[in-house]
Amino acid sequence: MSKLAYLGPQGTFCEAALRILAPDAEGVPSANVGAALDAARRGEAGGAVVPLENSVEGAITQTLDELAWGQPLLITGELLLPVEFYLLARPGTEMRHIKRVITHPAAHTQCRGFVERELPGAVVVASSSTAAAAQEVAAPGSPYDAAISPAIAGEYYGLVQVAAGIGDRSDTVTRFVKVSPPGELPQPTGADRTSLVVYLRDDHPGALLEMLSEFAVRGVNLTRIESRPTGDGIGRYFFHFDCEGHIADARVGEAISGLRRLSDDVRFLGSYPRADQVITQIKRGTADTDFSEAAGWLSRIREGRV
Amino acid sequence: MSKLAYLGPQGTFCEAALRILAPDAEGVPSANVGAALDAARRGEAGGAVVPLENSVEGAITQTLDELAWGQPLLITGELLLPVEFYLLARPGTEMRHIKRVITHPAAHTQCRGFVERELPGAVVVASSSTAAAAQEVAAPGSPYDAAISPAIAGEYYGLVQVAAGIGDRSDTVTRFVKVSPPGELPQPTGADRTSLVVYLRDDHPGALLEMLSEFAVRGVNLTRIESRPTGDGIGRYFFHFDCEGHIADARVGEAISGLRRLSDDVRFLGSYPRADQVITQIKRGTADTDFSEAAGWLSRIREGRV
Amino acid sequence: MSKLAYLGPQGTFCEAALRILAPDAEGVPSANVGAALDAARRGEAGGAVVPLENSVEGAITQTLDELAWGQPLLITGELLLPVEFYLLARPGTEMRHIKRVITHPAAHTQCRGFVERELPGAVVVASSSTAAAAQEVAAPGSPYDAAISPAIAGEYYGLVQVAAGIGDRSDTVTRFVKVSPPGELPQPTGADRTSLVVYLRDDHPGALLEMLSEFAVRGVNLTRIESRPTGDGIGRYFFHFDCEGHIADARVGEAISGLRRLSDDVRFLGSYPRADQVITQIKRGTADTDFSEAAGWLSRIREGRV
């Protein structure tokens, strides 16, 4: 895969994720998540890297919705990227010179403690992204003294790190996924995750409980559930699920087939290795060998060989 | 099938059931349920007819246990036989002559009202079966004036009906099953029943709830559940289940495979037409076409064709 | 409690159970389980001791049905009595003299190995109970040489033990219960059991699953479930349940109230100390303190004090 679209501009956390997920790929910045996915859909790129959720902000709903509708794409990998903010400035700038700072409002929120403590009199102006903020600071005649941005943005725009790790909490993480046009799935590794979207057949009470039971009965653990509006009025939702395991696993396949039977539609979003490499604990009676043994037994008893 | 063993002696309700279930078969009376089943197991008969449950007395536990252990047999048919008691006597006997009655204690219980009302001074003596009671009355020099027995016993032993339908309730029914050595199953009819025995893997709290969930998630209705002791101490049980549908049905097959995976052992006791011919209501999403459509879809998504 | 009815005649296992459950009580033998319970109902005895289930034979259905219908009685204690069979004979009898044995058929079944091995030529005749068998042997001019009976029967009828522990398996146990007219319940001990009977409102598919969910959601473990026919036709059942805990426990009370709301009727059969003295494991969040804390919180939030 030579080209991968990502949420630009150059220097975003998303580009940093892309460099780790696909070190040899050429990154192609896109204006927004939808544009990045569309580049993959139209073949302008071999795939895309987009953010899916953040440990503080939650789901990136634009990504959820873009994956749920339109031409299908498959998630083929994921990355948990620590969100580390840097105070970037033109070479020669010192902390005491910094009076006007530019960054994305979410980054401002997450670095509020640092700004109040270390830059008490500074004005903070909003930019459209943390990478764009660095770009603004680097522009000739910029009115800004510094940007709060990822390290990678400094590399791009020739800025230096005046301060590092300036976020108020050190454990914020964003989960990025690599998506590709439909095609061969990643091989099961034993530490896999499967993502899907379920549109309920009818929004009856208990429908969600029924869906969860499909997973529970086959011993499949859910790791994420997100409701999103269908657009057809308050109270009408569809659901994003992540579960442990690979669609090639018998228990996962049977659970998702059950969802398919019960719902209006299920969109498979991919099975791929977990970034955290946690091995799936297989509940007794739900291993592939248990399923194949039971299938053989069923064939025999259906023929009356008991 | 030329010979069928049944719970004798000649003239029992069980023989009456056999005549309806298999009109052309030759009945072979056996001393007890175990002996009848063993005759089928050893090939001395092509099968057997035995009682499984009664609407007043409940399960015939001897049958449940005999089917659960030992060499497997398959239920291939069932019959709901109304339990109709007759007062049988030697020709010429009139009601006012009857002072000594013989019958099985259960029959006595079920005809207590009639006896108290119509035969107020009569002595009632216990026999080992209602058919044996008729045999006793017919014996030369019998000390008994009448027997409470099924009609069929009168035919055998040359007795006449002094009174008919003498049970206190008119709606008592016994369920009989025809069993055969393992072999081809009866074809699905849309109004089928499936019987099985489940031995829990470990008797943990919630194990029964788990078993029932295997049925519920596939939309399979249970119609009977009986617990029986494993013999390994109070509190250790195995279970007899009847469910709607045929093992050839996808939903039934998947449910029972699920039981198999979760339990120490499942013994399939057969799929066969329901005596009451009630068509199985198929819950949305659980028809065979739903399963095959979902299986096709699963195959495609496993290949990445989404 | 001075008098307790029990399943007679004198010398039964049931009387042995009574002597342990209520050493100071005077036992009153009854002809059958129903008569013993009726003696307690009518006040002819202060209570009764009856068998409820056996580890090999299963439920004593007569007891289940007698407790389910008619005037209510409460179980106030239970006992697990090992079933130990003895070969009893008149003083002076030696093993080699024994040619004719009398016992109850169930006892014969359970001692079949001993009889075949030690008494190869002996005839075994059926009696109505193992105690009655001993009585027969003791009768002047008895045609029987020995009885297979409980030890207590020997005491009563002046017989000696020719052989002890002659059952084929040594671990058979019968569970006896002491029942009393309604009144103050035994105090909770932390190792209690609660028994009840549930009549489903309508026999819809899933009704049993719903009932079990009422227990599961409150963390209450079921230890026994028995289905019994309502008498209204094959496929119509009511249920006997035993669960861990005491009705005074908040989780048990709430679960059983839930059953009550969902069903046509619930008959409470008592809360009493478990014979095995196994302490109930309380699932997190279901202790009485959890319930009372939650109730206090609910009161506060209902008043808007959040």
Place this chain on the structure above:
Amino acid sequence: MSKLAYLGPQGTFCEAALRILAPDAEGVPSANVGAALDAARRGEAGGAVVPLENSVEGAITQTLDELAWGQPLLITGELLLPVEFYLLARPGTEMRHIKRVITHPAAHTQCRGFVERELPGAVVVASSSTAAAAQEVAAPGSPYDAAISPAIAGEYYGLVQVAAGIGDRSDTVTRFVKVSPPGELPQPTGADRTSLVVYLRDDHPGALLEMLSEFAVRGVNLTRIESRPTGDGIGRYFFHFDCEGHIADARVGEAISGLRRLSDDVRFLGSYPRADQVITQIKRGTADTDFSEAAGWLSRIREGRV
């Protein structure tokens, strides 16, 4: 309640909602949702009106998070407000004059069809809110010809409606809630909704299924579920629930008490009349009378009065 804070500036949909929810209140515009809620918390206003979810955009996560953390507030009312966009301009402006339009990006998205069809050459510039856009157009020497805004913004800023109902879909709705400091709850009406936040005790597989079971067993229907990150890493969530009914209802109270026992914390967010006035269907056995009848019965059986 004389003053209510709302999401400003003047002329927002939120202010329109406030005028309907509390016609007599004085609206106090706040810079953002957090500021509006804080005004209510600090007593600067008697309450606040904020958006909770939108039928196209989904949850307003800032509102969810602000209600979940910090000093508690109670929802006391809700409103479903149709999202109707207008093209507003200074008096005298005609459609053909409009070359530069200003609005919030979300509004631009929802009116894209109108803009492309009716204003093909126009430039659309982003503002921070649709009300702010109207304010910009009204400013002396404004570089903008028109704003896409709610009708109420036209009133405030002296603009006229050049076109009405210009959204691409006519059924978009935003749900607003009125919140107040803790205090007496709205009376139950039979058509109520209850909102709460649940923090799982431990994020074990099946925890969500357990929570849903607490509702299902008491016959309480969920109408909304949203997962939000706890901030402690990807895969750690808490949940917002809406359910049918009022905390004063016995079934709702018991269900929520159950959640409380099972979870680390439950925050009650209020019980209030549903905007759609749909009467809650009460499942058999879960009415208040069923609960009180069962409670009376439980008291009696706990005293042994069966």
